[in-house]
Amino acid sequence: MTRTPLTLEDAPALTALLNRIDAADDLGEPAEIPSIRELLTMPGLDLERDTLAVRDEEALIGFTVVDVHTSLDRDERVRCQLMGGVDPSRRRQGLGASLFAWAEERAAQLAAERHSAEAEAVFRAAGGRDPDLDAGEDAPLTGGAGVRPLLESRGYRRARSWLVMLRELPGAALPEIEREQVRVSAPADEDSEATRLAHLAAFADHWGSAPVSAERWNRWWFSHTARRELASIALDADGTVLAYVIASEDKPGVLHIALVGTRPEARGRGLARAVLARTLAAAAETGYASAELEVDAESLTGATRLYDALGFARDAVYATFEKPVGRLV
Structure with a gap:
């Protein structure tokens, strides 16, 4: 050898x-x-x-x-x-x-x-x-x-x-979300840095999180598995990204929700629910059979409750x- x-x-x-x-x-x-x-x-x-x-x-x-x-x-x-x-x-x-x-x-x-x-x-x-x-x-x-x-x-x-959580698509009807003068859409190429800055703010208080460089972020953003048309961002009137979903396809027919985050000052307004609902609806329309995500079992932001409410079911636990x-x- x-x-x-x-x-x-x-x-x-x-x-x-x-x-x-x-x-x-x-x-x-x-x-x-x-x-x-x-x-x-x-x-x-x-x-x-x-x-x-x-x-x-x-x-x-x-x-x-x-x-x-x-x-x-x-x-x-x-x-x-x-x-x-x-x-x-x-x-x-x-x-x-x-x-x-x-x-x-x-x-x-x-x-x-x-x-x-x-x-x-x-x-x-x-x-x-x-x-x-x-x-x-x-x-x-x-x-x-x-x-x-x-x-x-x-x-x-x-x-x-x-926790690995799964949701069948289209699945149960998604709730209507009041967006409060916030625009929710798929991100464009030029939204990469604004979304990275939102991510840095959103995960600053999360366990084990460390700031990701622009170089690495762009590698994820433009990865061959990225499905940016199925990602979502919530923008305020000034164009600041308040919340986001990053999506990829790592297994055929399964949309992987890689990242979900909301700036701390924008939490409690239903923005994470809004960007997730847009991504799930777009994935169902595109023909995906299911969506999956992983979430910290001890998340301080109550993420598991959000995913439960959106119809995700717990499938497995990794360590x-x-x-x-x-x-x-």
């Missing part, structure tokens, strides 16, 4: 590896080559230094990607996201542990390069989907949750739960695991 950085030419092999992992772990998140190319060219990611691939001769059998945020999060911490996976046929051979060890070392190094030594860092990793309530104690972990024993052995603990690593000195 050899260990080398990922390259852009690895996009097809990495897509195939992720789809083998998806099938084995029952993730329901198939990968496509264009999306993996976007990942590998993500602004701020240095493939040579921030990725590692394990190969058996020419076959890609494992990888990790380290993504250290350039801004501190709400709690003044450096957020270090560790991503990766091992081919299902090559698990329980120590590859996952060795990839994690490399990723943690690189994350600590990169965090120190980007931030003051006085800053505190936190390693974060996906913990997969919770088992079904009716699954027996001896049932195998699926939905990517098989990584949890490895995470826990390395000092990670569950930090947050995320984020963290390991605080203290100051960078």
